[in-house]
Amino acid sequence: MTAFPFDIQATDGKARTGVVRTPRGDIRTPAFMPVGTAGTVKALTVDQVAETGADIILGNTYHLMLRPSAERVARLGGLHRFMRWEKPILTDSGGFQVMSLSKIAKVTEDSVTFQSHIDGSRHMLSPERSIEIQADLLGADIVMQLDELVALPAEGERAADAMRRSARWGARSKAAFGTRDAQALFGIQQGGVDEALRGESAERLRETGFDGYAIGGLAVGEGHEAMCEVLDYAPGMLPAERPRYLMGVGKPIDLVEAVARGVDMFDCVLPTRSGRHGQAWTWEGSVNLKNARFADDDTPLDADIACPASSAYSKAYLHHLVKSEEILGQVLLSWHNIAFFQHLMGALRAAIAEGRLEAFRRDFRAAQRTG
Numbered sequence: 001m002t003a004f005p006f007d008i009q010a011t012d013g014k015a016r017t018g019v020v021r022t023p024r025g026d027i028r029t030p031a032f033m034p035v036g037t038a039g040t041v042k043a044l045t046v047d048q049v050a051e052t053g054a055d056i057i058l059g060n061t062y063h064l065m066l067r068p069s070a071e072r073v074a075r076l077g078g079l080h081r082f083m084r085w086e087k088p089i090l091t092d093s094g095g096f097q098v099m100s101l102s103k104i105a106k107v108t109e110d111s112v113t114f115q116s117h118i119d120g121s122r123h124m125l126s127p128e129r130s131i132e133i134q135a136d137l138l139g140a141d142i143v144m145q146l147d148e149l150v151a152l153p154a155e156g157e158r159a160a161d162a163m164r165r166s167a168r169w170g171a172r173s174k175a176a177f178g179t180r181d182a183q184a185l186f187g188i189q190q191g192g193v194d195e196a197l198r199g200e201s202a203e204r205l206r207e208t209g210f211d212g213y214a215i216g217g218l219a220v221g222e223g224h225e226a227m228c229e230v231l232d233y234a235p236g237m238l239p240a241e242r243p244r245y246l247m248g249v250g251k252p253i254d255l256v257e258a259v260a261r262g263v264d265m266f267d268c269v270l271p272t273r274s275g276r277h278g279q280a281w282t283w284e285g286s287v288n289l290k291n292a293r294f295a296d297d298d299t300p301l302d303a304d305i306a307c308p309a310s311s312a313y314s315k316a317y318l319h320h321l322v323k324s325e326e327i328l329g330q331v332l333l334s335w336h337n338i339a340f341f342q343h344l345m346g347a348l349r350a351a352i353a354e355g356r357l358e359a360f361r362r363d364f365r366a367a368q369r370t371g
Helices: 046-051 061-066 070-075 079-083 095-100 127-138 156-177 195-208 224-231 252-260 270-276 315-323 327-353 357-367
Strands: 006-012 015-022 025-029 031-036 057-059 089-091 105-107 112-115 122-125 142-144 184-189 212-215 244-246 265-268 279-282 285-288
Touching (some): 006 327, 025 031, 025 327, 031 270, 031 327, 046 327, 061 122, 061 127, 070 127, 095 112, 122 127, 127 142, 156 184, 224 252, 252 327, 270 279, 270 327, 315 327, 327 357
Parallel strands (some): 031 057, 142 184, 212 244
Antiparallel strands (some): 006 015, 105 112, 112 122, 279 285
16 A cells, blocks of 8 residues: 555646645645755745645755754654644655765765765765654655765766666665655656666666655756756656656746646745745746836736735835845745745646646746746
């Protein structure tokens, strides 16, 4: 019996809409997971995040194990209680941050050892330790296997070695996770932009067997078109009856194109990162509120989104806050961006259910611009 049943309610081409059912609540798909790196979605309270319509958020193993430590979070009742979020939480394995943030990282077959980017202290992360942190100490609802990530472009042999080590670590993660009714374990497909390697990775993941499957190793330097080329085949290699999660993606156009290719779940820091730098995401693309053309604009960012940051404040006021470097500007734009991403997911779910995704996709792409 697979943890967290996935009820696919409608399809349109390769796209699917459905519900992942968990003890802490349903996750409507396609789903966007706001990133709560250090136990917080930056600049927002959990109540604000919930009000945008988010069904699930992401927590970060690497950052939480370093500060305040996974053991301290466990002593304080687990991550849900610690940050006051009652809905599902997915935690990443920590592997991406080990490779990208740590001062020194050494990978062996057994584990990866690294120095903290905070204070230089030495740490070890193995498949078993990653599972212990995520499942037992943080208490995540969806747990990710530890994998080895290589940035693109990568030599074929390097990508193959990392993919096969990730597959072996996936089997070890599954053994450490065991069987649990209230938590789920996702495996991660690797293989860079090589279709044969992606196929081999998917086959190995199927042999191990997971509750859901992630597509890893994209949005790491290959560009939008190359990512879409991989997504033309990668999701279809994974079990159709389980959720498919594209890690670390992305811009709204990336989400729309990935949904059309059969992806169900996403996460990215982009909404809040953009908000902290004066950028808002809209149906017409990205908007830079620093631009002087908004100084006298009395219209809201989006009157149709039921979020105060989107509908109750004028662009002129947001421009003023950004130019004055007021913290409230970062809060409101981050809040709007999370709300817009959730609004986009809702629109995608409706388009799939009504059999009009291709028209939605065409119109969305045509409307995108930056400014």
